[in-house]
Amino acid sequence: MPTPSRPIRPIRLYGNPISGHVHRVRLFxxxxxxxxxxxxxxxxxxxxxRPEFVAISPFGQLPVIEDGAVTLADSNAILVYLALxxxxxxxxxxxxxxTQAEVQRWFSVAAxxxxxxAASARVTALFKRPDNPQARQTAAAVFEVMERHLAAREWLxxxxxxxxxxxxxxxxxxxxxxGVALEPxxxxxxxxxxVEALPGFVGMVRSxxxxxxx
Numbered sequence: 001m002p003t004p005s006r007p008i009r010p011i012r013l014y015g016n017p018i019s020g021h022v023h024r025v026r027l028f029x030x031x032x033x034x035x036x037x038x039x040x041x042x043x044x045x046x047x048x049x050r051p052e053f054v055a056i057s058p059f060g061q062l063p064v065i066e067d068g069a070v071t072l073a074d075s076n077a078i079l080v081y082l083a084l085x086x087x088x089x090x091x092x093x094x095x096x097x098x099t100q101a102e103v104q105r106w107f108s109v110a111a112x113x114x115x116x117x118a119a120s121a122r123v124t125a126l127f128k129r130p131d132n133p134q135a136r137q138t139a140a141a142v143f144e145v146m147e148r149h150l151a152a153r154e155w156l157x158x159x160x161x162x163x164x165x166x167x168x169x170x171x172x173x174x175x176x177x178x179g180v181a182l183e184p185x186x187x188x189x190x191x192x193x194x195v196e197a198l199p200g201f202v203g204m205v206r207s208x209x210x211x212x213x214x
């Protein structure tokens with residue numbers, strides 16, 4: 001059966017505007033020019049932990065997509081699904097094994113050190129939780145590795161943008177919202193600008209920097 005280039009009906013994206021995990025998926029849907037509709041899930045009321053939502057996202061996490069008969073949670077898994085289902089050019093997830101392994105390596109960073117570092121520091125600041133200096137230190141360590149990696153290349157996994165870049169972009173770009181400055185890493189900042197220059201790029205809503213009024 002040939003791979004479809006467009007969904008039969010708009011893809012449903014369950015998410016929240018301030019979630020970086022959700023933004024990864026929203027960004028990729030937009031870059032692929034796929035029709036989708038967003039259903040906002042309210043963090044504050046705990047809607048993501050209610051039985052009806054846990055029925056489609058067993059860990060009670062965002063995002064989730066519904067694409068016809070397919071219901072899928074986890075942002076990185078969704079990126080892979082969308083790439084393999086709708087990117088007939090295989091630009092975003094090339095078929096060769098080495099590239100797929102490189103993409104997976106950055107997925108692991110996104111789900112590990114980036115999540116426990118920049119993403120965690122941002123959550124701490126946004127929701128006024130007790131200070132977490134370890135998260136900022138973890139973020140700085142990740143960014144230092146990325147800075148060295150990007151000194152000799154434009155993209156993380158291949159000579160062109162892939163879903164590895166989308167997975168790493170949002171929480172890196174929004175790290176200052178968690179008190180992690182980006183000025184020490186010029187190659188990292190140049191990479192962020194390259195992502196933002198992709199045709200169809202859409203950003204995530206900016207939250208106040210620490211110490212600024214909401």
